[in-house]
Amino acid sequence: MTTLIAAKDSSSIEDAENIRKACKGFGTDEAVLISILAHRNVAQKKLVRMAYEELYQEDLIQQFKSELSGSFERAICNWTMDPAERDAAFINEALKKETPDYKVIIEIACTRTSEEFLAAKxxxxxxxxxxxxxxxxxxTIGDFRRLLxxxxxxxxxxxxxxxxxxxxxxxxxxxxxIENKAFNNDEIIRILCTRSKKQLCSTFIAFRNMYGTTITKGLSTDHPNDEYMEALRTVIRCIKNPRRYLAKVLYYALNDLIAEEHALSRVIISRAEKDLNEINDLYFQRNGITLDSSVAKKTSGNYMNFLLALLGNN
Amino acid sequence: MTTLIAAKDSSSIEDAENIRKACKGFGTDEAVLISILAHRNVAQKKLVRMAYEELYQEDLIQQFKSELSGSFERAICNWTMDPAERDAAFINEALKKETPDYKVIIEIACTRTSEEFLAAKxxxxxxxxxxxxxxxxxxTIGDFRRLLxxxxxxxxxxxxxxxxxxxxxxxxxxxxxIENKAFNNDEIIRILCTRSKKQLCSTFIAFRNMYGTTITKGLSTDHPNDEYMEALRTVIRCIKNPRRYLAKVLYYALNDLIAEEHALSRVIISRAEKDLNEINDLYFQRNGITLDSSVAKKTSGNYMNFLLALLGNN
Structure with missing residues (x-):
């Protein structure tokens, strides 16, 4: 379930005009931007962006990039994008790093539906x-390349x-x-990366029933190629239970346990209109604190207000 | 350019009724089937199939399968299918063989546009x-798998x-x-299988300019894994000049130089509405005989009549 509280009747022309007013003149009225954008769904945002382009011959996202800065700018821009455009941008960014961020790539490839990921491509x-x-x-190179x-x-x-x-x-x-520790075997890549998610979930259950342990545990042995093993486990986790995986990413991001700085806003923005409610529940079950409270503790200012609004706080 | 001579005004209902008449009763009037189907384009065939289903609660292709036989049945059924459905069926068939027919798979993956191949998927x-x-x-297994x-x-x-x-x-x-004879190197697969066709053609030209020989010649050295090398060359030929490649497949098929029995009808049916004219020209330039004459020599009966009609002979 979505956490997004979208306006029932909004006018894309009025939205565009109000955003323009908030951006022009001295400073930017971030509160206005949040009050509008954090309450518009995919279709509404698309219309606002079209209206803005029509009225002012400027792309709304370019406008935000020139007016805003930091995490807030990034979050507002990503949120305003179409989901496919946004996923493509996340992957492009992950690939541009000196060491490509394989976790972001796997997260997007494996937690989206086939059609959603195709749209991103x-x-x-x-x-x-x-x-x-x-x-x-x-x-990428070597085993990583083969997998990715x-x-x-x-x-x-x-x-x-x-x-x-x-x-x-x-x-x-x-x-x-796993027994032969032949982790870069083509078979494991073939099975994990081409089988349907339903088929794989059935395979994971069969594995547990047959060998009394989960496959991710089997893949947790010491191995010189640790990062690659972690990539395999990430694929499995994203397919087995994407919401639990994303709840974990949020926990890590909120507790400084991952180096990747944009994970928090990526997950919240990607799932707000989908299943952030369920992810929130899993987060609470695991950590005894709501996502909202963690976000409020960890972030501040406009960035915090925006994320909290997407989490359903008015 | 297409060799197909499609009827300017055809009625899908009348077509369906005439096909029904030709199929029912004693024997089948193959000439009628040819006179209708060999002169309908993709959209017309789609409508006829829908009309047939609507009128007789039977799928036209299933009807043909029960009425016809041999190469003619196969050709009529494949021609009646939607191109994406047909390509999927060709690949499925190639995969069902004891040794998957990699050339058919590569031909379809590399001579279709990205969108056409996606539709097939x-x-x-x-x-x-x-x-x-x-x-x-x-x-598939080993290097072949990686490539395919x-x-x-x-x-x-x-x-x-x-x-x-x-x-x-x-x-x-x-x-x-090539110098290192490391033909199963991931780099060659990455470059040949993920780069755009335009980029690859530019790379092939650069290769010839830099090293004074074509890349396919470079890949023609003796090597224990001959079939895999041939697969690499097939990818290159399909990308470099798909029409020339298909003209060659036709030549081989018409001269019993390939074991794969369905190549002739596959290429004619797949390209009749696209560029069979150009393929025909290339065929003539290379072999000094028109495709029509070769087909007339090699085939006979309804199958011949049907292929010749698709080749633009009334």
Whole structure:
């Protein structure tokens, strides 16, 4: 369930005019921007952006970039983007780092539906004049590359059917890979990155039933290629229970346990209109504190106000 | 340019009724089927199939399967299908063979546009409840798998932009791969399977200018893994000049130089409404005989009549 409280009747022209007023003149009235944007859904935001472009011949996001700064600017811009455009931008940014941020890439490739991720790939091509897969391939090496190219390339089947026999036989293959510590085996990449999510969940259950342990535990042994192992586990976690994975990312971000600075706003912005409510519940169950309280403790100013508004606080 | 001579004004209801008449009763009037279907374009065929289903509660293709046989049945059924449905079926069939027919898979992945191939992947999921990539991955092994998974997964950028510096640097990488005979190197797969076709053509030209030989010649050295090398060359040929590649497939098929029995009808049916005219010209330039004459020599009966009609012979 969404945490977004979207306005029932909003006028995109009025919104555009009010945003213009808030941006022009001395300083920027951030409170006005929050009061409008944090209460508009995808379709409404799209219309506001079109109206703004029509009225002022300027792209709303460019406007924000020139007026705002820091985490607030970033959050407002990302939120104003279309989800596919935003996911493409997240991946592009992750690839631009000196060491590409594989976790962000896997998170987006594996927690979106096949159609959502395909839309992100289309948008990536439109924005960057390259395909996402070629940039992933040219900016990574070795086992990582093999994993990331397949995980971002495959257009997974999204249906509900799965095959229990296949789940058993592939649980067995995965077990052999783990037993032999052959973690860069092509089989593990093939199974994790091309099978449908329903099929994989069935394989993970079969694995637990057959071997009395979870596959992520099996992949937690000491191994020289630790980061790659962590990437495999990330794929599994994102597929097995994307909400739990995202709740964990939020916890890590709010407790300075990950270096990646944008995780907090990425997850909140990506899920506010989808299932942030359920993620919030999982967060509370695990940490005994609500996401809102953690955000309020950790952040401040306009950035805090904006995130809290997206979390459903008026 | 198309070789198809499509009827200017056809009625899908009348077509469906005439097909029904030709199929029912004693025997089947194949000439009627040819006279209708070989002169309908994609949109017209779609409407006829819908009208047939509406009128007789039967799928037209199932009807043909029960009435016809052999190469003619196959050709009529494939031609009646939507192009995406047909490509998905070709790949599914290629994967079902004891040794998957990698050339068919590469031909379809690399001679279609990105959007056409994506449509085939969607149709594959719809028809077989699996994603194409997972079936490719589970039915192939080793270097072949690596190549085929990436070639079928990547959603290549289809735009016209290319980067000459990149072309030079990647021509150099490919040359090193060839020099070191490291043909299963990930770099060659990455470059051939994820870069846009325009970028690759620029890389192939750079390669020839820099090293005085074509890259396919460089990949023609003796090597224990011959089939895999041939697969790499097939990818290159399909991207460099798809029409010339398809003209060659037709030549091989018409001269019993390939084991794969369905190549002739696959290429004619896939291209009749696109560029079979140009393919025909290339065929003539190379072989000094028109495609029509070769088809007339090699085939016979209804199958011949149907293919010749698709080739523009009334």
């Amino acid at each position: 289309r948008s990536y091509q439109f924005q960057y004049k390259h395909c996402l897969e070629e940039d992933v391939a040219s900016k 190219v397949v995980v971002t390339s495959a257009y997974r089947y999204d249906g509900d059917e799965f095959d229990e026999n296949l789940a058993h036989s592939e649980a067995n293959i995965l077990h052999q890979v | 969607r149709s594959y999921q719809f028809q077989y409840k699996h994603c194409l990539e997972e079936d490719v991955a589970s039915k 998974v990436v070639v079928t997964s990547a959603y290549r950028y289809d735009g016209d932009e290319f980067d000459e510096n990149l072309a030079h640097s990647e021509a150099n990488i490919l040359h090193q791969v």
